[in-house]
Amino acid sequence: MRVNAYAASAAGQPLTPTTIERRDVGPRDVLIQIQYAGVCHSDIHTVNGDWGQQPFPVVPGHEIVGVVAVVGGEVTRHQVGDRVGVGCMVNSCRECVNCLNGDEQYCLNGMVGTYAGTDRDGTTTQGGYSTHVVVDADFVLTVPDGLEPAAAAPLLCAGITTYSPLRRWGAGPGKRVAVVGLGGLGHMAVKIAHAMGAEVTVLSQSLKKQEDGLRLGADHYYATSDPDTFEHLAGSFDLIINTVSAHIDITAHLGLLAVDGALVNVGAPAEPFSVHAMALIGGRRTFAGSMIGGIAETQEMLDFCAEHGIGSEIEVIAADQVNEAYERVLASDVRYRFVIDTSTLA
Amino acid sequence: MRVNAYAASAAGQPLTPTTIERRDVGPRDVLIQIQYAGVCHSDIHTVNGDWGQQPFPVVPGHEIVGVVAVVGGEVTRHQVGDRVGVGCMVNSCRECVNCLNGDEQYCLNGMVGTYAGTDRDGTTTQGGYSTHVVVDADFVLTVPDGLEPAAAAPLLCAGITTYSPLRRWGAGPGKRVAVVGLGGLGHMAVKIAHAMGAEVTVLSQSLKKQEDGLRLGADHYYATSDPDTFEHLAGSFDLIINTVSAHIDITAHLGLLAVDGALVNVGAPAEPFSVHAMALIGGRRTFAGSMIGGIAETQEMLDFCAEHGIGSEIEVIAADQVNEAYERVLASDVRYRFVIDTSTLA
DSSP states (O other), X not given: OEEEEEEESSTTOOEEEEEEEOOOOOTTEEEEEEEEEEOOHHHHHHHHTTTSXXXXXXXXXXXXXXXXXXXXXXXXXXXXXXXXXXXXXXXXXXXXXXXXXXXXXXXXXXXXXXXXXXXXXXXXXXXXXXXXXXXXXXGOEEOOTTSOHHXXXXXXXXXXXXXXXXXXXXXXXXXXXXXXXXXXXXXXHHHHHHHTTOEEEEEESSSTTHHHHHHHTOSEEEETTSHHXXXXXXXXXXXXXXXXXXXXXXXXXHTTEEEEEEEEEOOOOSSOEEEOHHHHHTTTOEEEEOOSOOHHHHHHHHHHHHHTTOOOOEEEEXXXXXXXXXXXHHTTOOSSEEEEEGGGGO | OEEEEEEXXXXXXXXXXXXXXXXXXXXXXXXXXXEEEEOOHHHHHHHTTTTSOOOSSBOOXXXXXXXXXXXXXTOOSOOTTOEEEEOSEXXXXXXXXXXXXXXXXGOTTOOEESSSOXXXXXXXXXXXXXXXXXXXXXXXXXXXXXXXXXXXXXXGTHHHHHHHHHHHXXXXXXXXXXXXXXXXXXXXXXXXXXXXXXXXXXXXXXXXXXXXXXXXXXXXXXXXXXHHHHHHTTTOEEEEEEOOOSOOOHHHHHTTEEEEEEEEEOOOOSSOEEEOHHXXXXXXXEEEEOOSOOHHHHHHHHHHHHHTTOOOOEEEEEGGGHHHHHHHHHTTOOSSEEEEEGGGGO
16 A cells, blocks of 8 residues: 655655555554654654665654554454554564563564664565554554553653663662653653652753753752762762763763662764773673663553553644754754654645 | 781882781781782782872782681681681771672772771771781681682682672573683683583683683683684673773673673773773673672682682792782783792791
């Protein structure tokens, strides 16, 4: 079937309306009528060519929420009419040790990205800035009734990217968690860490968003541009989630960790970090990284967010506003996520 | 009491015979007649002034084994005639959260180093290149009968420095552990990891010590100077212990870790490491550091080594050979630890 979409035709070009082909619904597939697609910074990096050559035209979008329109004959997990979501992956080998452990995002044979990826049948994947998508049922998540669909879309990337390390590194009652950066990822980290019962501190460049941070669930808010912050908070966190994709002084931030504390990076700046061994050794500290989460864990995250009434803070836009939205994301002028209403593509 | 010792009188000066004062045995103290003192690379860094100004004259030595000569009235843990050891610490506050957790090495009020440290009574500590030492009983370890005393001395630093991260990061049956560097620390890491039941690989600059490595318990041995090593072993370790104090390519070594793997640094080169975030994020990997171990854990390590018949590979020297030994350590010409027979000081 041919469906409407917004695509970049070449690196750095604005997105324009187009049509793309979606594959026939196979026995294990689900056809989803997309309702909302979040705008992730990764979308912009990809279409701008920041991450290398891409198979243009590229339809971005890996924060997808919609309704099941058709299911293949072997699909039992989802039914027509179900509200569902698709995140950053639409396939993996399912045979390697990582897939078998539920870590499809680290598939040893390469997970298939939701857009600009090469699926296991050799076709190029196209993302959620579109009216419909066909996805293997195993990579389709259930969006619980309690979640508002537009606000749920960013959970599929920003939500799981922060939920996974918070859960893995034990955020919860009695744990002191800091979130570096209050953007699309950071604001989700604050909400989720707060819901997990942790004591949450935002470490932001300035105090500009302090009121927001406290409203979203932070207990404390400090500016990292103030050198006193690093002195005052030395040794005081069990876990720091760094959501900033630009360069930060990792060694200085490691000094904010207590013994056995962990600083987990979820952004991936191109330039390497400079890390002093003594900052790690002096407190048995760890500097770690984490990338989205597995499918089962993503479902767990959606259920957790429904239970705790957590959605993303969003600004809903029409599809023809996406280029303007990209400019505003690059200028950090969004609180905190743009979501495309894909009915405007119909 | 005045006792014989070897001391450096100033930074970079050779060690020379001298006498130093040991404090009276207090009610909680133990007077130890030292038998053996290991020569640690830290001793050389300290007396050379590599780690900043020192309270010269400095008597180095924090790998001490001896026999209890006198105990204070309140001491119950040790008796006259017991074989005992002293490692890198001789005091800490015992009140902070880290001390209460058995992590005296991370004492928030500052642990007291065995030499060149300022004890809680204001005096400067002097180390094990001496005939006797007076130490608070809480910082005196029991050396089990099964351990040969000279070979046990290096366990007090090199042993615990490698045992602690191996234990904490789960070295054991089914775990693939790599040890970077086969020196004083590395050879202990190989023996201990092997005794814990892990599959052990040595990653050394060259294959020069391969025969030794395999004899000490390694299952595999690779040269890091061969670029094929990094391709061949990509993603194949659960834990890497880096014992090299000089610069290594951390990002390349992180690529050798499987998902959730950890690279733990026990050396502390002055220059920072360059770490690519993607090397961490792409496999939820961690880069961590670890410094010696707590007192209870050090006792656990000594008991483990006695049970498994593990000692250091040593070359016993007389005290007047120590300057020559320092030169050989700096030239990596020791397999694998010099130990001073302190009876040569009497």
